[in-house]
Amino acid sequence: MAAFPGIGHIAITVSDLAASTAWYAKLFDAQPVLDEDEESGTFHHNVFALDGGMLFGLHTHTEQPAAETFDERRVGLDHIAFTITRDQLDGWVARLDELGVARSGIKHARYGSGISFRDPDNIALEFFAPPA
Known part of the structure; x- marks a missing residue:
């Protein structure tokens, strides 16, 4: 297969x-x-x-559906992550700030580092850098 x-x-x-x-x-x-x-x-x-x-x-x-916004705690989509490198983290922080997009700080974990933010419908998005 x-x-x-x-x-x-x-x-x-x-x-x-x-x-x-x-x-x-x-x-x-x-x-x-x-x-x-x-x-x-x-x-x-x-x-x-x-x-x-x-x-x-x-x-x-x-x-038309019932009026409600996205909530990752409901069954279905949790978030969408766009792959970047660790070297690109600061650049994406600056780009989101330039666009006026509210965001988290850079969060580091054993499995990688990320920046979380949301679109106009509150859909959870992330820039994610796998560990080097």
Whole structure:
């Protein structure tokens, strides 16, 4: 059997597609490569192409859910981590500060170091540096 494949893309549902697209465009320093209604007509998505071939999609659905924000303590997604090196930690702290994004300090653990922050829908994000 072949090795288990890596993750090809992540798609998250957002409450305000335009606002989230603008926020992530600043974070990624890039514009979406795709902005379209999905062919079934049940959602619209904007997709960013990140380094390493990863796609990151923002979705808005035609049917409205119950109003609530993301909470990683519920069953489902806990957080999304973007891989960086330990040498890049301080640079990402400065970049988040430049963007006005609230963040944690750099936290070090046996399994790696990270900076936690949240998107406009309170989705937990992290820059994560595995141990050297």
